[in-house]
Amino acid sequence: MTQVVEKGRERSVVVGKVGLTTNYAVAHAVKDVDVDVVAAYPITPQTTIIERLAEYVANGELDAEFIPVESEHSALSAAVGASAAGARVFTATSAQGLELMHEILHIASGLRLPIVMAVPGRALSAPISIHGDYQDLMNVRDTGWIIYIASTAQEAYDTVIEAFRVAEDPRVLLPVIVSYDGFLMSHTTEPVEVYDVKAVREFTPRRHGARPLLNPERPVTMGALATPDWYYEIKYQAINALKASRSVIDEVDSEFNRRFGRSYGAVEGFMLDDADYILVTYGGAATWNALEAAKEARGRGLRAGVLRIRLFRPFPTNDLVKKLADAKAVAVVDRAIAPGSPVEGPVFKDVYIALREYGVDKPVISVIHGISQRTMYVRDFYELYYKLKDIASTGNVPRESLYMGLR
Amino acid sequence: MGMASGQIKVGIRTIWDVPKEEYFGPGQLTCAGCGPSLAVRHILKAAGPDVIVVNATGCIEVTSTQYPYTAWGVPYIHVAFENAAAVASGIEAAIKALNRKGIANVKAKVIALAGDGGTYDIGMQALSGMLERGHGVLYVLYDNEAYMNTGIQRSGGTPRFAWTTTSPVGSRVRGKVQSKKDIMSIVIAHHIPYAATASIAYPIDLMNKVRRALEVLDEGPAFLHVFAPCPPGWRIDDSKTVEIARLAVETGVFPLFEWDHGRFRLNPPSNMHVDKSKRKPLINYLKPQGRFAHLKEEEIKAMETEVDSYWDYLTRLLKAFG
Amino acid sequence: MSELRSWTQIPIGGYITEPQNSVKNKTGSWRTQRPVIDQDACTRCRICWLYCPEPAILELNKPYVTKGGRKYNLTFEINYDYCKGCGICANECPVKAIKMVPEVV
Numbered sequence: 001m002t003q004v005v006e007k008g009r010e011r012s013v014v015v016g017k018v019g020l021t022t023n024y025a026v027a028h029a030v031k032d033v034d035v036d037v038v039a040a041y042p043i044t045p046q047t048t049i050i051e052r053l054a055e056y057v058a059n060g061e062l063d064a065e066f067i068p069v070e071s072e073h074s075a076l077s078a079a080v081g082a083s084a085a086g087a088r089v090f091t092a093t094s095a096q097g098l099e100l101m102h103e104i105l106h107i108a109s110g111l112r113l114p115i116v117m118a119v120p121g122r123a124l125s126a127p128i129s130i131h132g133d134y135q136d137l138m139n140v141r142d143t144g145w146i147i148y149i150a151s152t153a154q155e156a157y158d159t160v161i162e163a164f165r166v167a168e169d170p171r172v173l174l175p176v177i178v179s180y181d182g183f184l185m186s187h188t189t190e191p192v193e194v195y196d197v198k199a200v201r202e203f204t205p206r207r208h209g210a211r212p213l214l215n216p217e218r219p220v221t222m223g224a225l226a227t228p229d230w231y232y233e234i235k236y237q238a239i240n241a242l243k244a245s246r247s248v249i250d251e252v253d254s255e256f257n258r259r260f261g262r263s264y265g266a267v268e269g270f271m272l273d274d275a276d277y278i279l280v281t282y283g284g285a286a287t288w289n290a291l292e293a294a295k296e297a298r299g300r301g302l303r304a305g306v307l308r309i310r311l312f313r314p315f316p317t318n319d320l321v322k323k324l325a326d327a328k329a330v331a332v333v334d335r336a337i338a339p340g341s342p343v344e345g346p347v348f349k350d351v352y353i354a355l356r357e358y359g360v361d362k363p364v365i366s367v368i369h370g371i372s373q374r375t376m377y378v379r380d381f382y383e384l385y386y387k388l389k390d391i392a393s394t395g396n397v398p399r400e401s402l403y404m405g406l407r
Numbered sequence: 408m409g410m411a412s413g414q415i416k417v418g419i420r421t422i423w424d425v426p427k428e429e430y431f432g433p434g435q436l437t438c439a440g441c442g443p444s445l446a447v448r449h450i451l452k453a454a455g456p457d458v459i460v461v462n463a464t465g466c467i468e469v470t471s472t473q474y475p476y477t478a479w480g481v482p483y484i485h486v487a488f489e490n491a492a493a494v495a496s497g498i499e500a501a502i503k504a505l506n507r508k509g510i511a512n513v514k515a516k517v518i519a520l521a522g523d524g525g526t527y528d529i530g531m532q533a534l535s536g537m538l539e540r541g542h543g544v545l546y547v548l549y550d551n552e553a554y555m556n557t558g559i560q561r562s563g564g565t566p567r568f569a570w571t572t573t574s575p576v577g578s579r580v581r582g583k584v585q586s587k588k589d590i591m592s593i594v595i596a597h598h599i600p601y602a603a604t605a606s607i608a609y610p611i612d613l614m615n616k617v618r619r620a621l622e623v624l625d626e627g628p629a630f631l632h633v634f635a636p637c638p639p640g641w642r643i644d645d646s647k648t649v650e651i652a653r654l655a656v657e658t659g660v661f662p663l664f665e666w667d668h669g670r671f672r673l674n675p676p677s678n679m680h681v682d683k684s685k686r687k688p689l690i691n692y693l694k695p696q697g698r699f700a701h702l703k704e705e706e707i708k709a710m711e712t713e714v715d716s717y718w719d720y721l722t723r724l725l726k727a728f729g
Numbered sequence: 730m731s732e733l734r735s736w737t738q739i740p741i742g743g744y745i746t747e748p749q750n751s752v753k754n755k756t757g758s759w760r761t762q763r764p765v766i767d768q769d770a771c772t773r774c775r776i777c778w779l780y781c782p783e784p785a786i787l788e789l790n791k792p793y794v795t796k797g798g799r800k801y802n803l804t805f806e807i808n809y810d811y812c813k814g815c816g817i818c819a820n821e822c823p824v825k826a827i828k829m830v831p832e833v834v
Contacts, residue, residue, distance in 0.1 A: 036505060037500050074496070082497035085505070113742075214459045216515050221472055221748075223485035224743055225469050425779060432783055432784060434756060435783075436756065439813035440815030445782035473754075477747075478751040610779055645813075645817070646815055648815070
C-alpha cells in the first residue's frame with residue numbers, strides 16, 4: 001500500500017518477509033536498532049510490544065536492560081534517566097498510560113532526550129474503553145515531541161528505525177512518538193520485510209558522547225530551576241528544535257529510501273493530481289477505507305483523492321497546503337475529539353489553520369469518526385465525497401463537526 | 408560484597424578522617440542554618456566524586472540549581488517530584504547495559520535524593536517499585552518533616568501535633584492529627600540489603616552509613632533516612648539546627664539504627680536508649696520548637712506514649728533480629 | 730548577576746555544564762550577624778567546619794601562635810562571601826570561641 005521506491009536499494013538488505021502485527025513489527029525494529037534500555041508497563045493495546053521485547057531480552061536476542069516498572073509515569077521517568085545517562089531507550093504505551101506519563105512528556109522534550117516511544121492509539125476513559133482511536137495521541141500533541149502516525153506494519157517498522165536516527169541526530173535531540181491504530185493495526189498481522197541487522201545498525205550509528213551525559217568525567221546539572229529570566233529562552237530552544245527537526249526528518253527519510261528502498265514523506269497523497277474532493281486522514285483504517293471509497297467514487301466519475309498525514313509534529317503545513325491547493329472541497333476525518341472547540345476535530349484545526357495561513361480559501365469540513373473503534377465503513381467515506389461535492393456546488397459549508405457513525 | 412551480617416566497617420573513625428573535598432556548594436540558596444544542605448554536604452563527602460545524583464523536586468532542588476548556577480560538583484539530574492526512584496532505576500539500568508555492551512565505561516554509583524514529601528507521599532510508589540525490582544541505587548530521604556519548599560505543609564513524615572500551614576492550630580484541630588509514617592518499616596519490608604537512619608547531628612555515623620550503603624549496591628538497593636531540621640519550618644533559631652537534631656536522637660524521638668542483611672542494630676547513642684531512663688526528657692526536644700509551642704500537658708504525654716511504643720517495637724525487633 | 734544570554738547562546742536543555750559555579754552567588758550578603766572566631770580560644774577541633782551547611786568555614790594550613798604561646802599549624806577562618814550568619818558554628822563550638830556579632834551597614 002505504501003509508496004515503494006525501489007530505486008537504489010540493495011535487495012540484500014531485506015532478509016525476509018514475515019507476518020507481523022504492527023506491535024511485533026515495532027518490537028522487531030527496536031531489537032534491530034539494538035536499544036540498551038526498555039522501560040515499560042502493560043496497557044492494552046500496547047502490551048504485546050513489551051511482551052515481545054521481554055522475550056527478546058530473555059532469549060538473549062536483544063542485549064538490553066528491561067525495566068518492568070510499576071507505572072507508566074515511572075516508565076517514562078526511567079526512560080528519561082537512562083537516556084540522560086547515554087543509553088538508547090525505548091518505551092511504549094497507550095491511552096491512560098500516556099495520560100499518566102503526561103507530566104514527563106514535557107520534561108523529556110525539555111531535557112532534549114532522544115527517547116523513542118510507540119503509541120498504538122486508544123480511546124480515553126470514562127467510560128473506559130480499550131479500543132482504538134487517537135484521543136490519547138491528540139492529548140499529547142503539544143508536549144514538544146516529534147510525532148509520526150504510521151499506516152501499515154511495514155511503515156511502523158521503518159518509522160521506528162527512522163525515529164532513532166532522527167531523535168539522536170545532534171541537530172535534533174528530541175523524543176519521538178510513533179503512533180498507529182490501536183487494535184486495527186496493533187493486533188492485525190501484515191507481511192513485513194525485515195532488514196539485515198547490520199544495515200539497520202549502520203543506518204542508526206551510535207553517537208555516544210555526542211551530547212552531554214550524566215557521567216562523573218564531566219559533571220553536568222540537568223533539570224535546573226529556571227527563573228522568568230531564563231525559562232523562556234530554554235523553552236524556546238526546544239520549540240525551535242522541533243521546528244528545525246523537519247529538515248533532518250526529510251533527510252533521514254531520503255537516506256532510508258536509498259538504503260532500504262522505502263520512503264513515506266511527511267504527507268502521503270493518493271490520486272491527488274486531479275482531485276476535486278479530498279479526504280484528509282491519518283493512521284491505517286481511516287486511510288485505507290477512504291482510499292477504497294475514493295476508488296469507487298472515481299469509478300463513478302467523481303475526482304476523489306486521499307491525503308494522509310504521516311508526520312504530525314512538526315506539522316507539515318507547506319506539504320499539506322500544496323497538495324490541497326487545487327481541491328474544490330476538503331474533509332478532515334478525525335478519530336479524536338477536541339471537546340468544546342469551535343470545531344471539534346483536532347487535526348481539522350491544524351489543517352484549517354494551515355490553509356488559511358497560506359491564503360487558501362476553500363470549503364473544509366470536520367468529520368469525527370472511528371471513536372473507540374466505531375466501525376468506519378467504506379460507504380461512510382464514499383458518502384463524504386458526495387457531501388463534499390454538494391458543499392462545493394452549494395457553498396453551504398457546515399459550521400460544526402459531523403459526527404459519523406453516531407446513533 | 409563480603410560483609411554479610413558483621414559489624415559496620417568503619418571508614419571514618421574521627422572528625423579528622425572526614426574528607427576535605429566539597430562536592431556541594433557554597434553559593435546554594437538554602438536558608439541560613441539549613442539541615443538538608445548540611446546533609447547533602449556530608450553525603451557527598453562520604454560518597455566522593457564517582458556518583459550520579461537524582462534529585463526529586465523539593466527544597467534542595469530549587470535552592471541548588473537556580474539557572475545558570477549549580478551547587479553540584481557531581482553529575483546531577485532533577486526530573487520531577489514523584490519519580491526520583493524511577494529516574495534512578497533508569498540510570499542504574501543504563502550504566503549496566505552500556506558497560507556490559509562495551510559502549511561506555513561508567514564507574515558511577517547512583518544516589519536518589521528526595522525529601523519527606525517526595526518519599527513518604529508522592530514518591531512512595533516509585534520508591535517501592537525501585538526497591539522491589541532491586542536496582543543498585545542508594546535512596547536518601549532527607550526528612551525535614553513537611554513540604555518546606557512550598558511553605559510548610561504537612562506530609563506523611565510530619566509528626567503528630569506539629570503545626571504546619573495545612574495542619575494549623577485552631578480551636579477544634581490542634582496541629583497534625585495523624586502520626587508520622589513508619590517509613591523504615593515500609594522500606595525494610597522490601598527486604599533490601601541495607602537500610603539505616605542517620606542524623607545531621609552525627610555526621611561520622613552518617614558518612615559511614617553512606618559508605619556502607621554504597622558498598623552493598625551490587626546486591627541491591629540501600630536506603631538512608633536522614634533527619635534534617637528546618638529552622639523556618641520548625642520555628643527554631645537558625646543556630647539550633649544541629650542541636651535540635653541531636654536532641655531528637657537523645658530523647659529517643661529519632662533513633663539511629665541499621666538494618667543490614669536482615670540483622671537489626673541500634674547505633675550509638677541510641678543503643679543506650681532501650682532503657683528509657685537513659686533518654687533525655689521529651690520536653691527538651693519539644694520546647695525549643697515553635698511548631699510544638701501549642702502543646703498541652705496531655706498532648707505531650709500522648710507524644711511520649713508514641714515514642715515509648717516505637718521503642719517497644721524497636722526492642723522487639725532487636726530481640727528478633729539483633 | 731549573570732549575563733542574560735539569548736536562546737542561541739546557551740547549552741541545550743537548560744543544562745548547566747560548569748560544576749559548582751554557584752560560587753558566583755555571594756550569599757554572604759544575606760547575613761544580619763557575623764561569626765567571629767577568637768583564634769586564641771579556638772582549639773582547632775574542626776567542629777565548626779564540620780557543621781557548617783554552606784560550607785563557609787575555611788580550614789587553612791596557616792600557622793598560628795596563641796597569646797598563651799600554643800602553636801597551631803591550622804587556622805579556621807570564616808568565608809564571609811558565603812556565610813549566611815546562621816550561627817550553628819557558634820552554637821556548636823565546644824569552647825565558645827565563636828561570637829555572633831551584628832552586621833552594621
